[in-house]
């Protein structure tokens with residue numbers, strides 16, 4: 001729980017992006033066998049487009065949809081002057097592109113976020129922007145990775161992250177220096193890594209889509225222990241091949257999920273907060289006692305899915321994953337944003353000062369005991 005931040009997000013080479021140009025998508029024989037089996041079992045997989053990995057910064061793509069949503073396409077050339085290209089690495093241009101698409105995000109607040117483009121890219125080459133807000137002094141006592149926009153049509157999750165970036169900077173600015181080394185850690189000792197939008201291609205598509213540009217649900221694409229056995233059968237039997245919940249041809253088939261995995265391995269968060277909508281509940285996967293509520297969201301453990309981030313973080317990496325299911329996918333009332341933030345601060349304070357002994361909390365299931373959710377539809 002006392003990991004040190006060894007390097008910040010900005011400027012760090014990103015393994016996936018540097019490896020992409022030379023690595024074939026399914027180059028190894030065993031991968032071919034697995035893919036062939038998957039195509040056999042899932043006929044519709046054969047119809048999925050096989051696109052080349054897009055190089056960082058590249059605005060080219062192989063699908064009509066990509067051409068329609070990329071300003072570099074001839075048909076969109078006339079709009080390029082007024083609508084910044086989404087692949088820009090200039091924060092001002094990115095904010096001018098993003099703000100009109102997300103209620104609650106204004107361009108000036110977006111520019112003040114301090115987001116960095118890093119090296120991670122979406123399928124269409126859009127930067128996966130992120131920013132670290134670190135303690136003003138000393139090593140962090142707790143590290144939180146906050147993730148929005150894993151589903152591109154859940155706009156409220158993106159605006160929440162921008163709102164909380166501003167709040168975390170307020171905490172940092174008002175933090176008082178420790179009177180002594182033995183002072184209790186406070187919320188000012190938390191290091192944050194903010195990722196407001198993991199699925200920019202889905203959000204910027206018109207209309208916005210849950211899935212990424214390959215048609216993959218990123219929240220079913222993580223390499224959970226049950227992925228190879230259960231992900232495809234679950235999609236076929238329980239979702240009736242719902243295209244909004246396609247887990248991908250294989251775990252980590254998508255550049256966005258590979259990049260997020262690298263963030264987890266590099267940042268070593270003590271907590272991952274993943275924001276979704278619109279089911280209006282709080283879920284928690286992992287060992288420590290979960291908060292009973294965050295704002296108006298009540299704790300309601302719903303189980304895990306093959307390939308979901310809660311499954312991967314909570315059960316594979318042993319990093320607790322707090323999933324916020326906001327009540328409305330388009331916007332969050334400002335009062336609710338503040339209430340959730342304040343409740344999270346209280347919970348973090350308890351974890352830092354008295355880990356694992358929160359008397360009022362409900363204990364979440366022991367890792368490995370959760371069953372695959374087969375009932376309610378949640379993210």
Ligand SMILES: [Zn+2]
Nearest residue numbers: 151276277379
């Ligand atoms: Zn979602």
